[in-house]
Amino acid sequence: MSQTLANNTKAQLLDQLNQRIPSSRLITDNTRRLAYGTDASFYRLIPEMVVQADDLDDVIFIINTCVEMKAPFTFRAAGTSLSGQAVSDSVLITLTDNWREHEIIDDGYKIRLQPGVIGADANRYLTPFMRKIGPDPASINSCKIGGIAANNASGMCCGTAQNTYKTVDSMKIVFHDGTLLDTSNAQSVDEFKISHREMIQGIESLCADVEQNHALKERIAHKYRLKNTTGYALNALIDYQDPIDVLTHLMVGSEGTLGFIAEITYHTVIEHPFKASALLVFDDIETASNAVTALSKTPVSAVEMMDGRALRSVANNPGMPDFMPVLTLEHCALLVETRASDEDTLYMQSKTIMATLAAYDILHQVAFTSEAETVGTLWGIRKGMFPAVGAVRQAGTTVIIEDVAFPVERLAGGIRELQALFSEFQYHEAIIFGHALEGNLHFVFTQGFDSETEVERYGKFMDAVTQLVAVKYQGSLKAEHGTGRNMAPYVELEWGADAYQIMRRIKSLFDPLGLLNPGVILNDNPKAHITHLKPMPKADDLVDRCIECGFCEAVCPSRTLSLSPRQRIVIYRELRRLDGINEPARKAELQKAFDYLGVDTCAATGLCAERCPVGINTGDLIKKLRTEKYKRFTPIARWTAKHFSTVTSLTRVGLSANQWLQKTTGEKALGSTVNGLRKLTKGNTPEWQNRFPTANRYKLKSSTERSLKKVVYFPSCASRSMSNEIGSDEHRPLTEVTMSLLERAGYQVIIPKNLSNQCCGMPYNSKGMTTISKDKSYRLEATLWQASEMGKLPILMDTSPCAKLSKELFTFPLEVFEPASFVLEHAIDDLNITPVDETVMLHITCSTRKMGLADTLLKVAKACAKEVIVPEHIECCGFAGDKGFFTPELNAAAVAPLKMQIPEGCSRGFSNSRTCEIGLTHHSGISYRSILYLLDEVSTKRQTAHTANKPARIKSSVT
Structure with missing residues (x-):
């Protein structure tokens, strides 16, 4: 159902919207419309414009403007939905990061949330109260x-x-006419009942009609004994009598077709602190299904079913149980979890569950355990199945995950017939897994849409699936993924004519002009599910496995500035698609935009790989593209690598000159001159900042006193070149502080030879100059091998990015530490620590996160200060080596949430990367320094090995 705007309507709409919405939040260029318009589904509609709403008044204004111009509009949250409910070829409305407010109510028994809050963050806010929100999507x-x-x-x-349907307390809703209803506010409700009398009467009429239609009422009750998100929430018409309650619950699952949920208050549920899991393998699906029925009567919190193909897809993954490779396609496994408030109860529940299953032949098992590593492995089996199919699919195909529910008592038959359909339609890679207690199954298969034959195969397969699930088994075609466009043509098939007409009346009542997310849930096109299919051309082996799910976006430092990893891949795929099409102007436009949006503004930290279900590091692709882009600079890079000592010396000269000029000419004049030059060179010179670092003049040399304890100290080139910012009250550079701290801890510090020429290779690695980067790394490795007495001594690198890259590239058995892990492993027992009585900020760098040392750095900080704050929503600062100087907008965007999170009275922040600290200082208004400064401040030398006040040793789990 296309709803594209006429050119004159689009121009008028833009003019109208621009009266309130600034141009920076009105996206109309071809590149970003394509990138921002893509969601996790296998559908593609490119919006005519993307409008970013900053607050509730924005939303109301945008809705009113669109309605006035009769322009269809669609709301988008994170775009992780799978059924095509968040794409549009008209106006796509997204939310800025200002929609993240929350409020804890009644000691955590309720929580009020804005729609931009990430689900996991909501649970994090509730953690101190041992509560969580009810929904727990993957x-x-x-x-x-x-x-x-x-x-x-x-x-x-x-x-x-x-x-949400069962746990919603209240909502704020914006309707098609811009009216705001707060269902928790009596005055708002009373006013709405007067102003929208026809809507209220319409809801009452719907409830009355269903009440009188006994067959329909029974059908609704039956359908919602299962998990069901197909169509509108008709159960609201029989569960509630008050029209406001009905209205509120109709909004749940309405997929943006009835109004905008501006705020929701949830009743929370208990988060049990004790959990145990077991993996049980049965001979076949029938036995496993019978076991599910038995388990439903026991204290289980989750029962995940996995068929033989699903188990085989992950059987050879690292850490799998020994029996996994010998399982056949006939086997079926249940992953069972139970939760309790204390260990004794958990133990008894586990015994009860296994006693219930005594009558069943369990072929293999991993018995109930609370051991974190084993539990992680067991759930890794289940979570690894979706990406396992994605990882082996042919380039150019997509991964489709469907979501159905059978009556639990007929689960085995449903699975068997689904498997028969896989064979009939030649989806031999298809696997089945799901939430067995509710009969909710996901089946995953690969599908190409690059030929009519493939599209026809998919269409006929879905026809067969819907007949099987909805007609033969009276199940749900969508149990939890939403109807979207994917199942819209089959809603009437599942529900019947009477229920379908009720849904049409609901839509007309809430959206009389049909402008809210048209084509979703209700769609007159019987082929809507095979229309507007997303192309997935082969682009590069590094990213071809991407399913565009969007899991990566939350941690990307450039997502609010330019593109996220998903969006970079979308545009890169489009560029490769255009290689085979004669559209040179289109490709040139896209390439020019991608050079900045995709390549220049990517921090290339690889945090996206940590969230990606198939492990894609989009930064690797960007570095590969930079290799070509920066090829002309390779001779210069080689010269700098060969004369690295000269480069660092010139850096110190430049920093000294900047400090002198700032003092003599003033900040305003110097800033105008340097930034004016930057403008003339089109960004090829660095941006000037008033808190630039000063030059490091400290002369490093090995310790003169001998000790049985030795450490090799390798300061990064940034630490060797830069001291603290201009105007800092701390005049010692990091190198001096580190030497002082190590010697206080009783270490003989060894400085590697030829230090001024050494570099870990990071400056070259980030620009895709991998050959030069590896050469510098190998030279450093050889130097450190000698300095560490062939690997006998630990090596401290004072910045986490250098430590991470070195650990990745070094081939010799060297023990490399960044500051926090070294302190916990080797130094804290030899220091007396008196924490400062103040609140400090802590930035956990992306390299620290990727090394698994976030908790380690936090432990060090908490040992040194009474209160430590790790700000939300900053997974990476975006300084990215020298990008903080040459692409400063990336750093600014990445740390935009920082300043508002610094509490009154807090004046210091700490981290473990010198360059990150520059950007953090610039944008926060407080000084950021290495965590080693704080430890140096709060520690004194321990005189004896054992004293009465010796603190407990804090151990790092990762070295």
């Missing part, structure tokens, strides 16, 4: 509350009892 680390509520998302443990 995408909870990325998806947002607006999408969770609008899709009635559930998950592994949520079932039907704890989804």
